[in-house]
């Protein structure tokens with residue numbers, strides 16, 4: 001497929017970088033990089049182009065790289081989990097894995113010298129990190145209970161996999177989509193609770209019936225950035241599930257060839273749709289598809305509040321259950337990954353799933369195996385029954401590893417929740433999302449309480465602080481929250497959160513009774 005080349009005069013630093021050398025070509029230079037080491041690498045290769053292979057140089061930890069995988073629908077087998085744990089143990093230099101807000105894994109602290117070996121191991125395990133950063137399509141999210149939810153409408157597993165295979169050329173790398181104007185997010189919802197946050201994706205499919213057939217209404221243009229946060233709008237199109245891959249491909253082609261590139265702040269697909277209008281955008285898709293898209297179904301089937309999938313839940317298969325484990329701020333360690341692989345084998349069917357809330361699911365656990373599974377020591381930390389604040393906690397990476405961060409997030413989020421839980425009884429789960437800067441990777445706009453890192457001043461000193469977002473709604477009434485308070489120093493945050501929890505979320509002073517042993 002011929003790639004559109006942006007006019008030279010419109011080229012910013014990133015467009016120049018891409019047209020000088022396609023990021024995917026870096027694949028052939030990996031052995032060379034491993035031989036020369038990170039300090040001798042050309043800076044654009046090290047800092048930017050390696051992201052086409054899912055490798056992120058972390059200036060915060062000089063010499064170390066993070067690796068972002070692709071896990072369509074957030075599913076890994078126990079064998080794959082074991083390989084990931086072993087890779088971290090062997091090459092991770094005390095690194096860890098993080099479950100991301102796109103139902104995915106990031107692995108940390110690798111040296112470039114070890115990356116060729118790591119890639120061989122990933123490939124043998126059927127895993128890839130290809131095209132997961134920079135101007136590429138991110139992990140394709142799908143319903144975390146696809147195929148096991150009694151009320152599911154469409155099983156999203158195969159669709160997520162097929163869309164990924166189309167985009168990445170079956171994991172080989174696909175030059176057709178290696179020079180998009182910017183990043184691109186795709187989500188496919190298959191259940192009634194919008195478990196993927198469809199509305200914050202550049203392209204989303206939500207289940208809807210048309211003439212008695214279940215297919216998808218299509219949403220386009222959702223995104224968050226430091227400059228704007230936009231909820232996706234209807235494309236006014238209904239597609240049969242057999243057309244999901246073709247429609248995704250057509251949207252990407254239209255975006256690749258027409259998306260705005262000169263100003264990176266305005267390079268997300270939303271700005272093209274805004275410029276053209278939805279009707280022209282849809283007409284351009286139809287030209288590529290070679291057929292007329294059917295108008296959207298009158299209503300979609302997102303009818304429920306969003307579930308968090310934590311705890312023990314009966315599956316549609318008789319006598320089988322899925323067990324949702326809360327992973328505090330998504331962080332998990334190599335030995336725990338090996339334990340999880342064993343647990344999935346011993347009690348389940350050897351499968352593990354990730355959620356966009358940075359948690360885990362062990363599916364296919366027979367009734368008779370639940371009690372012994374609950375006695376596993378790992379479940380003391382990865383709880384099936386966390387407190388109501390821990391349960392809804394999400395956090396982006398923050399300053400521990402991310403160069404954009406204005407504040408430390410994950411450790412602070414955990415400490416704050418633990419203190420608040422000592423002082424308050426919160427009758428219902430409250431979803432608190434931390435994000436270290438306005439890029440919004442931790443999605444504060446979808447949270448009950450969103451906390452966005454900022455710098456603030458107090459007593460003449462510059463301090464780490466947060467802007468507070470309220471009003472984020474998920475599930476059937478999804479709505480983006482907005483900023484209500486700016487610049488609260490992190491050291492002064494606890495009483496502010498305490499008051500918010502009491503005033504708006506029914507919390508009251510007290511301590512949860514200790515379980516009787």
Ligand code: SRM
Pocket residue numbers: 056058066068098099100101102103104105106132133138139183185200222223224225226268395396397401402403404439440441442443
């Ligand atoms: Fe993000 C850039 C981490 C989900 C919006 N994001 C980054 C980088 C790569 C910056 C960097 O190079 O350091 C962060 C890597 C830090 C690290 O070491 O982990 C980073 N983003 C993350 C993750 C890991 C947060 C998490 O803890 O879960 C998520 C990885 C998802 C994945 O598996 O691919 C992550 N990022 C998101 C989301 C949420 C989502 O997709 O639902 C968003 C907002 C939604 C969106 O993109 O529309 C998001 N990340 C950004 C942006 C702003 C994009 C923009 O248009 O301006 C940046 C900055 C950029 O791309 O220039 C960014």
Ligand code: SF4
Pocket residue numbers: 396397398399402403404405406435436437438439440441442
């Ligand atoms: Fe880094 Fe900012 Fe994203 Fe957090 S929100 S991971 S600090 S870019």
